[in-house]
Amino acid sequence: MRDVYVVGIGITSFTRLEYPLSEIAAYPAMMALRDAGLAAVDHLYVANMGSGRVNHQTGLASAVADTLSLTPAGAEVIENGPASGASAIKAGFLAVASGAYDTVLVTGAERMREVNNLEATDFVATLTHPIAENIYGVTLPSLAAMFTRLYMERYGVTERHLAMVAVKNQNNALLNEFAHLHQRITVEGILDSPEAMTNNPYVSTPLRFFDCCPVSDGGACLILASREMAEGLGRPLVRIAGVGQATDTHCVHEREEPTDLLAVRRAASQAFEMAGLAPSDVDVAELHDAFTILEIVESEEVGFFPKGEGHLALERGETSLEGRLPINPSGGLKGRGHPVGATGVAQAHEIVLQLRGEAGERQVADARVGFTCNFGGFGNNVVCLAFVREN
Amino acid sequence: MPREIYAYKCRRCGRLHYPYRMVCKNCGENEHNEFDPVPLPKTGTLLTFTELHNPPSDFEVPRLRLGIVELDGGIRITGQLEIGEPRIGMRVEGEVGVVRTEGYDNRYGVVFREA
Amino acid sequence: MAVDLEKILRPVDRPMPPFPPKHMTIASGEEMVIRQVGRDEIPDVLPFIAPLMYVERDFYDVVAARVYSELMAYYKHRVQDEYVLVAQIDGELCAVVNGRMVTEDVGMSLHTLALRRGLRIGAHAFAAKMEYHMDILGHKEVLVVAESPIGFRRWMIEYDLEKRFDIPHELGGVPSWALTRELFERARDTLVVGRRPVPDDLIEKARAGILPPSDPPTPPEDLLAATRSLYDPTGTALVLQRWRQEGKVGG
Numbered sequence: 001m002r003d004v005y006v007v008g009i010g011i012t013s014f015t016r017l018e019y020p021l022s023e024i025a026a027y028p029a030m031m032a033l034r035d036a037g038l039a040a041v042d043h044l045y046v047a048n049m050g051s052g053r054v055n056h057q058t059g060l061a062s063a064v065a066d067t068l069s070l071t072p073a074g075a076e077v078i079e080n081g082p083a084s085g086a087s088a089i090k091a092g093f094l095a096v097a098s099g100a101y102d103t104v105l106v107t108g109a110e111r112m113r114e115v116n117n118l119e120a121t122d123f124v125a126t127l128t129h130p131i132a133e134n135i136y137g138v139t140l141p142s143l144a145a146m147f148t149r150l151y152m153e154r155y156g157v158t159e160r161h162l163a164m165v166a167v168k169n170q171n172n173a174l175l176n177e178f179a180h181l182h183q184r185i186t187v188e189g190i191l192d193s194p195e196a197m198t199n200n201p202y203v204s205t206p207l208r209f210f211d212c213c214p215v216s217d218g219g220a221c222l223i224l225a226s227r228e229m230a231e232g233l234g235r236p237l238v239r240i241a242g243v244g245q246a247t248d249t250h251c252v253h254e255r256e257e258p259t260d261l262l263a264v265r266r267a268a269s270q271a272f273e274m275a276g277l278a279p280s281d282v283d284v285a286e287l288h289d290a291f292t293i294l295e296i297v298e299s300e301e302v303g304f305f306p307k308g309e310g311h312l313a314l315e316r317g318e319t320s321l322e323g324r325l326p327i328n329p330s331g332g333l334k335g336r337g338h339p340v341g342a343t344g345v346a347q348a349h350e351i352v353l354q355l356r357g358e359a360g361e362r363q364v365a366d367a368r369v370g371f372t373c374n375f376g377g378f379g380n381n382v383v384c385l386a387f388v389r390e391n
Numbered sequence: 392m393p394r395e396i397y398a399y400k401c402r403r404c405g406r407l408h409y410p411y412r413m414v415c416k417n418c419g420e421n422e423h424n425e426f427d428p429v430p431l432p433k434t435g436t437l438l439t440f441t442e443l444h445n446p447p448s449d450f451e452v453p454r455l456r457l458g459i460v461e462l463d464g465g466i467r468i469t470g471q472l473e474i475g476e477p478r479i480g481m482r483v484e485g486e487v488g489v490v491r492t493e494g495y496d497n498r499y500g501v502v503f504r505e506a
Numbered sequence: 507m508a509v510d511l512e513k514i515l516r517p518v519d520r521p522m523p524p525f526p527p528k529h530m531t532i533a534s535g536e537e538m539v540i541r542q543v544g545r546d547e548i549p550d551v552l553p554f555i556a557p558l559m560y561v562e563r564d565f566y567d568v569v570a571a572r573v574y575s576e577l578m579a580y581y582k583h584r585v586q587d588e589y590v591l592v593a594q595i596d597g598e599l600c601a602v603v604n605g606r607m608v609t610e611d612v613g614m615s616l617h618t619l620a621l622r623r624g625l626r627i628g629a630h631a632f633a634a635k636m637e638y639h640m641d642i643l644g645h646k647e648v649l650v651v652a653e654s655p656i657g658f659r660r661w662m663i664e665y666d667l668e669k670r671f672d673i674p675h676e677l678g679g680v681p682s683w684a685l686t687r688e689l690f691e692r693a694r695d696t697l698v699v700g701r702r703p704v705p706d707d708l709i710e711k712a713r714a715g716i717l718p719p720s721d722p723p724t725p726p727e728d729l730l731a732a733t734r735s736l737y738d739p740t741g742t743a744l745v746l747q748r749w750r751q752e753g754k755v756g757g
Contacts, residue, residue: 145441186535193531
């Protein structure tokens, strides 16, 4: 398999966008094409989860290829729930690595705010098992909440640790002009003050308002190319060094060990193996913090910290922007926002920005190896990517 | 007539599955109809729970209590809880009833009470 | 003559005990003060509500237009028994709520308008109103409606309000819901929040004047401006957006 490089990146603001979904997907693609200096690509992948249900638009990839005037290049939509973004990158990676195409455009987009909040939550709840979970009124926050309760019981994670993740990520997002939330919060305000219960009410006990990511619209794009193309375009050489993916049981109650995220562990280990790297080699990571508990647990399952000690590393400040291993310098899903199909690509966008040294005020010094974890469903389909800077 | 929730027992290796899956997770040997439905036990231990403050729009209640129960025999199930103060490890007892109404359709599932 | 005419046109307000100001720490760690404003301060509040009439999302346009008219009517003595509370952070206006006394026993909540978002300020402001009706005015129930789905979820569903569909709410005949004393007592922990008395420095800053909101909802100039600025070599796109919002350039 050939080496695959990221030669162009683009992103929209994550907020509420009043543009049609195909434009939200196309805009960052246009930016990425300009970044790369390309006028055409061999193929497109579009990552998206809700176009049919929320936006009444199917065949999204064809619409995107047309609006960008990239026809007759082939195009498909890749849907993998919240992991659509990384899955689309994986599809693009395999397409270039196999030699089938020299340039592939991967764009992820979602327009969830076309409908109201209640409908958006119901849409995400379609990820649950229809007969064994959905009929009970189970939504993703309730699954995350039950998982959190067990994790707190078993490993001693507290509401304070969750609040620390929320504060860290939301404050990181202040340095990210594309992020959804630009509001400083403090642990005092969301946890300690006498009014904390109004400021930060429960969504599903023990998870609270600031433990859950916002509902956002947005798009992000990566252009992947072979080494020859990358060298020819004269862009910084950022290579996708490793890709890993694993699935797990659909029903959360059927997981082998209820406090494990096995799919994360397996996907990460595959990605590191392909890259020939270890977790300790990673300089900066973007993990999937749709709920604050997930950042803590993923940091353990991918191998950055021993199982059950992620919250201790958080306490020591190791994962803050100034720490030894900054996690979610962009603000993560919590601060940057979570347009479901775009997130996986946005995570990669941030890592490429960091490895290129173009992350401005939130630049992690000497970032050479980056890692992303894109968490689909509630952990039943996870895709991990490892990136390295070569020159 | 009391309703049951069924697990599916592989005819070849006897492994129980809940919910239904097409191919046995243990032996992978059987065709999809080679499962026998076996009613699940109604008693078990509460593994974890939550009180959902934002239930889906069709539930006309402000809160919904949900939990994962480890039934006697080892199969786990998700269900609604009618328990004032749930605790991890509490003994619970379930009954099958209407748990959600979608339009004109009733969906049946398990509601657990303290045993 | 003019005075006699005004006497006929002007409703006579019933006595209403004032709202004792309170303060709370919000999610950002800042201190917020909620206090009542009289007619004399309404002209200071109105200019900050007017621009929201042009924000087309989340029903800001409808709510702002209605709040403007209710506050103006209060100021001009053309509505009976209305009260207005404001929430301020460092003097800056961040929410306006209002309501009316219908009878000695029944109050009517009119509107809740938040000028800073993402910090649950609307929740604090709404709670302050309910406390005012129940604990200070001694009402037995408060009639509530919601224009936006957000309001509906946060109040009707959250507090399990009772339907009073036979009573058309003043805001235009939409069916009313009611917070009864029983529901209020059940939710007392979440509806009576904040601390009294307000420390001197905070209340003096709040009373000194109503300052403009620093981050109110505005119609976006160009939502993709942040990306355009990357490829605009002079970085003017983002700067232009900011200048337009600050009123430095037209268009």
